[in-house]
Amino acid sequence: MEAFKLTQVLRNFGTNQLKKLTTMKILNVDDELDMEMLISQRFRKQIRDKQFEFVFAHNGIEALEKLDEHEDIALILSDINMPEMDGLTFLSMVNERKNPALKAVMVSAYGDMDNIRVAMNRGAYDFITKPINFEDLEITINKTIEHINMVKLFQHERDQLVAIKNDLDIAKEIQQSMLPKESPPFPDRLDIDLHAFLEPAKVVGGDLFDYFLLDENHLFFIIGDVSDKGIPAALFMAITKAIFKSHFLSPTYQNLTDEVRQVNHFLSTNNNSFMFVTAFMGIINLKTGSVEYIDAGHEPPLIRRKDGTVETVKKQGGLALAIDKDYAYTPQSLQLAHGDTFFLYTDGATDANNRENDRYGFKRLEEHLHALSGEETPKEINDSLLAKLKEFIGEEDQFDDITVLTIHYKEDM
Template sequence: MNNSGHKILVVDDEPDLQMLMMQKFRHKVRSKEYEFLFAENGRDALDKISENSTISLILSDINMPKMDGLTLLDELQDLQRNDLKAIMVSAYGDMENIRTAMNRGAYDFVTKPIDFNDLETTIEKTLKEIARIQNTMEMEEQLSSLNYDLDMAARIQQKILKQDFPVYEEDERFDVYAHMIAAKHVGGDFYDFFKVDDDKFVFFIGDVSGKGMPAAIYMAVCRTMLKSIGSEVLNPAECITKVNNMLIPESDITTFVTVFYGIIDLKKGELSYCNGGHNLPYLLSKDGNVKELSDVGGLLLGKFEGAEYDMSTVKLEPGDSIVTFTDGVTEAENDSGGFFDEERVIEYLEKSADKKLNPLVKGLFLEVMKFAGSAPQSDDITVLTTKYEGN
């Protein structure tokens, strides 16, 4: 092991010990593996430690004037430094003081007259323990920093995904509500919605392969592309085609995204949509009838350059809701390994047609959570629902 840079504080009131330490460990000093500092008593030692926070090991006599080694150990405990270890030096056979020193936090001890071979072995062992503790502390600091970054990323993602509902309150022709719970700090699910003009309302939902930070970054790219292209292209199939081809260079071998993309013509009461490998939404009528939208095919995005996508149009009646969701809903598992499945989604929607969108969406989340019980959440869960109220 390379002990480069270890600073060792020797605390003893015998001047000869300083010379002996420098002589016996001169090869370590010359190679700069050890750097020795010296103090004559406990008070002096505390001053040295206060001035030099990189001291990692203390070699201290027990019997000293002003402040003895046992009192010094008590003071060191107050510093709460796990990476600062003490080796105590005591007379041979002085088991009472040695036992007291170990109870007060000494890591090890050596006896007088000092066997310097034994002392070197003890120092090496102690430095290895110090290095282990320092590595652990560094890992804990890195983990704390990572958790902070992830918390920040989660807050940013929540701001990216619209959270302030209701929106478009001035337009009584439609309503929209969405919610997402990520499996980790950040997720790969996403949604967005916006009005292209006074009569065209666009909404989409997507699910990026994988979870965590890589999925969240890819999610942000996908969402930005969809919103940018969708603001200019009013044909859902053309929009998805363009975004798919743009995503190809941004994708690696394991990265892709599924997307459902819809546009409601609020004046005509028509939904035009395209699907890119995503779960097909359910159309929920005001009387509780639930049916799946017709499959228009369409491969997932980011994998197949030149893939073709089709559009379909369906007439909406006042009170109709389009319930879109990611597979985190239907593939939520319980303790027995069972899945929530589409049947439970349909059953819930059939008895929830009279609910406003906020309680309807949150109620579905509640059903999923009750089903999953204590089973860990394995995937992001997202629901986006749009309701056409009519002109």
């Protein structure tokens, strides 16, 4: 549906642009000198009204020169039998220019069907026969012009789509550049390892993740999911991520709760798009393993304990960001022990569908963590999960962005 709407917008825009091209420049190639006078007389009204502009040549060589001189010629009326360079040779050389919007109508004697057939095989759009019936010629010209305009419209739409694709590719590069990429991100630390990925359903996505050290002993992390998809969601994602980072790395930073409330107030104010962000964010004390967190309506994370058991973090309520600017977020806490793995995700993982319309589901995520040996790094955990998700989805289109953040609280050294 979105692709159809885009096509209609481009088509309307292209049609309006073509309407501005009121003059069609036509090259008439004929060695009969009186043809120039007959054409000018027959189409004098269209010439006067600037609908048509004729350029005249008397053989193929001269016609090629005219094409070089007038690059905006779109329609050629060419006789087949001419001196110096005949119409068929001229037509072959026109085709070498590879201009799909340049169309040729060939003219020849009524009985010259062999040459007319050759001309059509070489790419002529249409033909008329001599003696010329000027009413038929006018109908042929108008029909060809209609086709030329359609070709130009399709070329315009293609150029617009290529430009949009290029813009989307740049947007994807910008979005991916905003996300942490180092793996492991803190190679010199012996207490923490983590890895995350964002697999967008479209070129750009609305999921987000981030993590950074507030100081030597405290790690901030966030995972989120914007309510929409595509470019609007990507823009809202970028704003959300940037605001969080600026607040939590600010010299005026206070505490988790106050900063989340301020970010929510900012995102909610003048939110005319009515987008919202589910998020799970927190701060890990790297000395003690205690985690202070806020659940803003997000999916419940999982914890794989050192002994291989898997726990679900119980939901404690919490409203998505950007809905109520005065919502009173309250912090919760959980405890990680050395050797535990903290696993966060967006609903694109659990809601992934295959061709049989089966959901990947929460249970498969649990089984993925259960099956681990405990020796895998966060990157290895995430890489294997993404491979399983892609295998599960198969040839079905990915329905939603998939984002996973895996944090391993390392063994006490």
